Amino acid sequence: MSSANGHGVSKETWDSHNKMMLEPLVINDSEVFSIIKKEKHRQTYGLELIASENFASRAVLEALGSCMNNKYSEGYPGQRYYGGTEHVDELERLCQKRALEAYGLDSEKWGVNVQPYSGSPANFAVYTAIVEPHGRIMGLDLPDGGHLTHGFMTEKKKISATSMFFESMPYKVNPDTGYIDYDRLQENARLFHPKLIIAGASCYSRNLDYARLRQIANENGAYLMADMAHISGLVAAGVVPSPFEHSDIVTSTTHKTLRGCRSGVIFFRKGLRSVDAKGKETLYNLESLINQAVFPGLQGGPHNHAIAGVAVALKQAMTPEFKAYQMQVLDNCKALSSSLIDFGYKIVTGGSDNHLILLDLRNKGTDGGRAEKVLEACAIACNKNTCPGDKSALRPSGLRFGSPALTSRGMEQDDFKKVAEFIHRGIELTLEVQRSLDPKATLKEFIQALSKEEKFQQRVADIRAEVEAFAGQFPMPGLPEL
Numbered sequence: 342m343s344s345a346n347g348h349g350v351s352k353e354t355w356d357s358h359n360k361m362m363l364e365p366l367v368i369n370d371s372e373v374f375s376i377i378k379k380e381k382h383r384q385t386y387g388l389e390l391i392a393s394e395n396f397a398s399r400a401v402l403e404a405l406g407s408c409m410n411n412k413y414s415e416g417y418p419g420q421r422y423y424g425g426t427e428h429v430d431e432l433e434r435l436c437q438k439r440a441l442e443a444y445g446l447d448s449e450k451w452g453v454n455v456q457p458y459s460g461s462p463a464n465f466a467v468y469t470a471i472v473e474p475h476g477r478i479m480g481l482d483l484p485d486g487g488h489l490t491h492g493f494m495t496e497k498k499k500i501s502a503t504s505m506f507f508e509s510m511p512y513k514v515n516p517d518t519g520y521i522d523y524d525r526l527q528e529n530a531r532l533f534h535p536k537l538i539i540a541g542a543s544c545y546s547r548n549l550d551y552a553r554l555r556q557i558a559n560e561n562g563a564y565l566m567a568d569m570a571h572i573s574g575l576v577a578a579g580v581v582p583s584p585f586e587h588s589d590i591v592t593s594t595t596h597k598t599l600r601g602c603r604s605g606v607i608f609f610r611k612g613l614r615s616v617d618a619k620g621k622e623t624l625y626n627l628e629s630l631i632n633q634a635v636f637p638g639l640q641g642g643p644h645n646h647a648i649a650g651v652a653v654a655l656k657q658a659m660t661p662e663f664k665a666y667q668m669q670v671l672d673n674c675k676a677l678s679s680s681l682i683d684f685g686y687k688i689v690t691g692g693s694d695n696h697l698i699l700l701d702l703r704n705k706g707t708d709g710g711r712a713e714k715v716l717e718a719c720a721i722a723c724n725k726n727t728c729p730g731d732k733s734a735l736r737p738s739g740l741r742f743g744s745p746a747l748t749s750r751g752m753e754q755d756d757f758k759k760v761a762e763f764i765h766r767g768i769e770l771t772l773e774v775q776r777s778l779d780p781k782a783t784l785k786e787f788i789q790a791l792s793k794e795e796k797f798q799q800r801v802a803d804i805r806a807e808v809e810a811f812a813g814q815f816p817m818p819g820l821p822e823l
Contacts, residue, residue, distance in 0.1 A: 366823075377823050385817045386809040387720040388760055392544070392697035392743025393571065394722075395600045396750065396818040397650070398657065403820070404649035405602045413642045417456075417632065429645045436648050439655035440606055443577045444585060450612050451585070452628050455651060456635050456643040457605030460570045460594035463635075464490040464539075467566055467590055467607060468507055470634035471627070472536045475508055479530060480539035481521065482511030484727040484734055486699070488543040488568065510535070514545075516730040519690040519699075521545070523553050530561050540584060541568025541592075544726050544741050546693040548582050555587035566590040572695055574598030574745070577658040578667035581695055589614075590627065598670065598696055598745050601654025604647040607631055666748060670696050673744040676754035680761030686768075689728055689739065697743040701728045707771050709737040711787050715774070716740075716767040718791065719804040720812070723764075750815040763808055770800050 367374045384396070397405075409432065415422040418430040433455060440453045457463035472478060480491025480503075487493070492509025493501045503509060510533045512526040530538065538561075540554045551567065558565040567584030573593040575581040584591050591608040595601040609627040616622050636643070657663055671694075678688050678698045689699040702708055709725030716723055728739040742764075744757065752760075774791050775782075782790075791797050 374823075381817075381823060383720075386813050387722055388763065388808055388812055389746040390721060390723045390742045390744075390760070390764075391746070392741050393597050394743070395597060395745045397596070397600060397602055397654070398818050399820055400657070401600075401602055401650045401653045404653045405646050407646055407649060409649045410644075410646040412645050414645060415636065415642045417636070423642075429648075432645065432652065433643070433648055436652035436655065439652055439659070440608070443655045443658045444583070444608070446585060446608070450610060452609050452611050454607045454609075454631055454635050455604075455648055456640065457592075457607060458640060458644060458647075459603055459605045460568070460592065461490045461605075462639060463592040463594075463605035463607050464488075464566075464568060465502065466631060466634040466639050467592060468503060468537070469638060470630040471564055471590075472507055474506060476537075477533055477535040478503065478507050478509045478537045478539065479512055479526070479533065479535040480509065481542050481545065482513055483543075484731060485511070485514045485729060486542045486545035487511065487539075488541065488570075491539045491541065491568070514729050519729050520547060521549070523550060523557070527557050527560070530557050530563075534561050535563050537564045537566055539566050539568055540588065541566075541570065543571065544697065544699055546688075546690050546695060546698050548694045549584070551582065551584050551587040558589075564589045566592065568592050570594040571597055571697070574600055574658065574663075575667050575670065575695060578664040580664070580667045580671055589625070590631075595651045595654060598667070599654055599658060600745070600749065602647050602650030604644065604651050606651070607635070669753065670744050670748045672754055673748050673752060673757045674698060676757040677742060677744060677761050680758045681764065684761065684765045686765075696745050697741060699726055699728060700740045700742065701738055702740065702768070703728070703738045705768065705772065707768070707775060709740045710784050711775065712740055712768050712771045714784075714788055715771045715791060715801070716764065718801045719763070719767050719770075720808045721763060721767060747815075749818055752815060756815075759811065763804065763811075766804055770797070770804070773797070773800075 412429050413423050414426045414429045418433050436455045437453050440455060441448055441451060457466060478492050481487030483489060483493040489501050490503055492503045494504035499505045513522055514520055515522045538558045540549050540551060555565055565588050567588040569576055569584050569591055570593050572581055575598050576583050589610050593606050595604045609631050610625045611628060614623045614625045674693050674696050678692050682688060687701040687704050689701050702712060713725045723740050723742050725737045726739045726741040727734055727737040731738050774797055778790055
């Protein structure tokens, strides 16, 4: 046997190559296999409370790991730049059909692009489609619960690419109540005249007033885009208000409450947009603008394995079991919130309408960064988060907790009350470590004390052992081994 450049390849080498292509991961790359096994153990024996995370089903992961990974298919169904795309065309059309069905949308009035690689690229595709360079955008400020892609910038630096290529003005929450200040948003919009208003959040525990946001958008001739990444599963189940009635465009990730694989979708209106006083009709032209922005504007070939996983998740989202799951997500979040309030904690806005809460630790004399480190050591995963009124994003006062992932493992309200108890014990330990240090001690010094002081390590070990025993009782969705 010889290669194209004339160098010989032995039969032994070629046979070994063919064998390599069929080897399971555990044999082919034991190092990566070991890392994945360790992560599987962490997920199984820990408490996953990060609000943006979930556990995908076995069927979703099987689709994601399928031969659909191998196929390039730049373009759209029926209009590809590659041959051999008849089956990926069928898959993408099925995913689009299911996406519209899952949210009860009329295909004459709505279209959907299922090619975005995730939520951030989906959002940026919308901005480039309908907002000219340096055009104006308004989104909820990041420190107030908004998302990075909604235009975040500081006084000294433009952080998000959205704020670099477009002019962004954030809207805020009332620092006393934690609720969005729609009156102030309306006043600022009249001065700023945005081309696009974004309705969506990354850490906001209340339902959005889409009707009010639509009114503000109309007053300024702006598009209203809803980013429902966090709540898309809740919306599909009909347990929170839908953004579709009032929005021109709706974007989403597919791996949070929707419980699919990591990908993104963009829904857009079609047909009649408005009629003026003289009866002249204006039609939407979003479909071609958004499709061209996704490809060829920002992306190359779609990830067909991800589209397969999304299609499976959307089918699951239309089942009675999925609705029961989402109702339990809400009940569990309320149980977690009320239990933490009973322990004396302050919850921003006083509770939750959805899947997440924001715990304000200022009345306890600590902050989210320190508490997050202690909870992580105790096998409880959450994330530090700014609270309304925080002076520095570098030392956020809060912790964000979400119920979707643990609900996917079968936990109910009483289980979340136990989870609240574990959180409380972790925060009590945080305060104990702080009291042993100088009041001006840095986070680095705090972490050193936590990891080196024997009495603190023993407390961590005790809590962690209980957490792992508790978490290990519940089934883990997904593939049996990995």
